[in-house]
Amino acid sequence: MLVRFWGTRGSLPTAMRSGEVRDKLIAALQAANGRHFQSAADVASFVDNELDFPIRSTYGGASSCVELDGTSDEFLVCDMGSGLREFGLDAMRRSRVGRKKTYNIFMSHLHWDHIMGFPFFVPAFDPDVTIRIFGGHDTIERALRRQQEKISFPVPFDYLKARFEFTTLVPGEVADVAGCRVELIRQHHDNDSYGYRFFCNGKSVVYSTDAEHKLGDQESMQRFVEFFRNADLVIMDTMYSFADAMSMKADWGHSSNVVAVDLCHRASARRLVMFHHEPIFGDNTIRKMHLDTIRYEELMRRESALEVLCAYDGLEVPL
Ligand SMILES: [Zn+2]
Numbered sequence: 422m423l424v425r426f427w428g429t430r431g432s433l434p435t436a437m438r439s440g441e442v443r444d445k446l447i448a449a450l451q452a453a454n455g456r457h458f459q460s461a462a463d464v465a466s467f468v469d470n471e472l473d474f475p476i477r478s479t480y481g482g483a484s485s486c487v488e489l490d491g492t493s494d495e496f497l498v499c500d501m502g503s504g505l506r507e508f509g510l511d512a513m514r515r516s517r518v519g520r521k522k523t524y525n526i527f528m529s530h531l532h533w534d535h536i537m538g539f540p541f542f543v544p545a546f547d548p549d550v551t552i553r554i555f556g557g558h559d560t561i562e563r564a565l566r567r568q569q570e571k572i573s574f575p576v577p578f579d580y581l582k583a584r585f586e587f588t589t590l591v592p593g594e595v596a597d598v599a600g601c602r603v604e605l606i607r608q609h610h611d612n613d614s615y616g617y618r619f620f621c622n623g624k625s626v627v628y629s630t631d632a633e634h635k636l637g638d639q640e641s642m643q644r645f646v647e648f649f650r651n652a653d654l655v656i657m658d659t660m661y662s663f664a665d666a667m668s669m670k671a672d673w674g675h676s677s678n679v680v681a682v683d684l685c686h687r688a689s690a691r692r693l694v695m696f697h698h699e700p701i702f703g704d705n706t707i708r709k710m711h712l713d714t715i716r717y718e719e720l721m722r723r724e725s726a727l728e729v730l731c732a733y734d735g736l737e738v739p740l
Pocket residue numbers: 431432485532534535631697
């Protein structure tokens with residue numbers, strides 16, 4: 422199984438501005454000063470191995486969309502943020518070489534950054550496609566139809582040709598979808614959100630975004646520790662630093678890098694992916710947060726290590 426990140430930004434898609442590209446070029450050329458390269462392959466090796474991530478790359482700016490690839494011959498996706506557009510195009514290419522045209526999509530919630538990719542999801546125009554949408558909210562279809570009302574979008578929902586099925590899931594119950602056992606948990610967020618735990622091919626992946634954790638509420642924290650228990654990979658909203666989450670951004674419905682590490686440690690999870698990046702953060706800020714989080718994990722580690730990854734658009738994590 423491969424966990425593929427198509428969109429990793431929180432709240433609002435972002436694009437790199439020209440000044441940031443320039444800063445990266447200046448830093449890269451400075452690092453290459455005095456070096457002599459024989460070939461393009463030499464340059465590629467220098468870029469890949471010697472430049473730090475924020476210089477050679479970017480965390481990207483599409484909003485939430487994560488694929489679990491290889492669980493069955495059907496597609497399995499979490500959320501329909503703006504990253505869904507790119508996923509849809511890639512999935513159609515894979516469908517042409519034998520992949521079944523069935524999409525199983527799990528919704529954390531219906532805030533705009535998690536549904537805005539849907540009007541641009543090209544497979545929805547294919548009459549041979551089946552799209553099954555699952556979530557804890559019973560208002561998913563309404564939210565998608567409303568997004569495509571004439572006042573907001575030129576193509577109405579009824580123009581789509583795919584076959585749709587909407588399923589409301591209940592926390593505590595187990596669903597079997599696309600080769601995975603799926604459970605969900607209700608999370609603290611405006612109008613609620615849901616986290617998912619997928620158990621597929623002997624591995625477990627938790628997708629928990631847009632969730633605030635109140636440190637004083639031990640009962641709730643313990644519920645999440647059990648939900649994360651022994652997960653191979655936890656994808657978690659780490660939008661804020663701990664200081665922000667505790668002070669001016671308390672009650673904004675998101676969690677911090679520190680809470681994510683604490684929950685994963687208590688649950689003996691193996692890997693954490695920092696996700697749903699704050700849109701005002703540039704690449705250097707996100708990189709610093711990633712390094713701070715790795716350091717915090719090392720300081721707080723009791724038994725086995727938790728590997729801390731930082732999501733970017735295009736990241737693929739094999740399991
Ligand atoms: Zn969000």
